[in-house]
Amino acid sequence: MEILDILISASFWAAAVRIASPLIFATLGELICERAGVLNLGIEGIMVVGAFAGWMAVYSGADLWVGVGMAMAAGMLFGLLHAILSVPFGLSQHVVGLGITLLATASTYFAYRVALPQVTNPPRIEAFKELPIPVLSDIPIVGQALFAQTPLTYLAFVTAAVVAFVLYRTPLGLAVRAVGENPHSVEAQGLSVTALRMGAVVVGSGLMGVGGAFLTMSAFNSFFFEMVNGRGWICIALVVFGAWKPGKALLGALLFAAFDALQIRLQQTSLGADIPYQIFLMMPYLLSILALVVMSRRAEVPAALMVPFNRGER
């Protein structure tokens, strides 16, 4: 019965949408990379960089949207490094990605310590506030869940629509998808596989950066070490779960976030008194693994994912 009470409360669904927002950005970013044929395991570290860059910019006096821009730029910078190493040089995407995650995370912690050497409690910033949309936010439950969020959450949904439109309705999107399926055909059309893939990785990484920034600028309002806490890896699972399609990935992120919001609330019920809290905290990770297993049968993996392309080589 307690579960039912939770499920019909507007605050629960609002929390689910809030939890989903950073995942939507980062999942879309990873999806763009993978659609172009590049697995980006730098995602976890790039989210850390984005979280820090956005927060630090605002803490230093920048406007909130400038902060978002900084987070995106920081993500793109590390994305560019990933792209250079993995696309023209064709290095192992596993190794490059993990290297980027380590480099990005360590650089962030280093920068934090250099910028704020004496601080024990990370300072808070004046973050994005909820911006209820008139009329729509008055709809019971749905309206409160979807239309009384911060601007960054709205941006996440808009981004999903834009990514879907570009991928499926524009020549550029067609080229990006083709480069992940059959790069030789793209090359034969006179387009540059290298440029398309690098572009996809850089743009995708920018979105990952914004996803990280959501945590510091719209959720926790401060920067902590290990605050990303595996969210990047979960997004990689969400891309698979969403069968590499933006719409399904968005739904996957919402579904996942609903479960996450549920486990947080269940901890406070009588169930939570009997079961150790760690069991609840394990749920998101176990759920992601389960999602991978369930989807493995009918996954439509981009055919050239993780296959480096070298011109003139067949």
Place this chain on the structure above:
Amino acid sequence: MRLEPVANPGWPRTLGLPALALGGTVAIAMALSLVAGSNPLAVLGLIVKGAVGSKFALLETLNRATPLIFTGLAVAVAFRAKLWNIGAEAQLYMGALLAVVLGTGLLPLPAVLLLPILMLAAIAGGALMLLGPAFLKTRLGVDEVVTTLLLNFVMILFVSMLLEGPLKDPMGMGWPKSERLVAEARLPRIVDGLRLHWGFGLALICALLVWVMQTRTTLGYEIRAVGLNQRAAAFAGIPVTKVVIKTALISGGLAGLAGFSEVAGLKGSLTLDLSPGFGYTGIIVAMLALLNPLGVVVSALFVAGVFVGADSMSRAAAVPTYIADILLATALLLMVLAIMLTRFRVVRG
């Protein structure tokens, strides 16, 4: 641009490029020191001194290298077969967990019996931890990168749950830590009075065994073949699935031993900070060693030296200890690039 194979790379290429990668890493270290407002040469000196400058420093480096040799070997074995085991961290904790469960008084045995039992338990625990993802990979095609990564988070929560529950030390003053291992379950020191335990010796033996396995046995050949080209290996009659599973068992077992060695050799009990990411660092160790088991020993010593040196340096200079992770990530990326460029040249057009 495109890449063209170099037929007979000369020594300026094969030695010069990796040297350049190391040089680049050092240059970045110096730049970071400047950013942090310290004298670059002094910082480098402090890192080297902190890593090998005294008997204490040297022993500290050897101790830190011990788990890294195990996890580095675990990764090297798996990556050779293109089994992307990123879960050495979880496997390490499983090994440590079983060592603690069996070694805190449950088995009243003398050390000659108890230590081998704990070792085998840790190996089995680590191996089992990787068996799940390996099965999911071979049976259902589920990507093992994500499953092994996510299991790291699950495992640390599981350990935390046990340390606050059934495994909690009643004398622990409320800290989440296990009871101490009995004396018979502790790995002795190699030399009396020196703070270096037999876990290090065990790590060296494992490196040798893995090297023999890789270079002198059929399984080693099969692992190599599966890693190079799975389809060709299957065509040549190699049972690919079996080889991948065997690889997983060996890899997970080695990572499990890291946990055993840390608990039985160094710490004596299990806490949540038993491993500051040894499982992840093992990936760097293995890659810097080009997946060569004997090279793993050298690169583990190097990586441990960087960590220990940076720790000691950051106490003296105002440069955060995270410089170590930046250096290692840089070394990793530059080194894989350099190694690739020893075999290929970049051509315009």
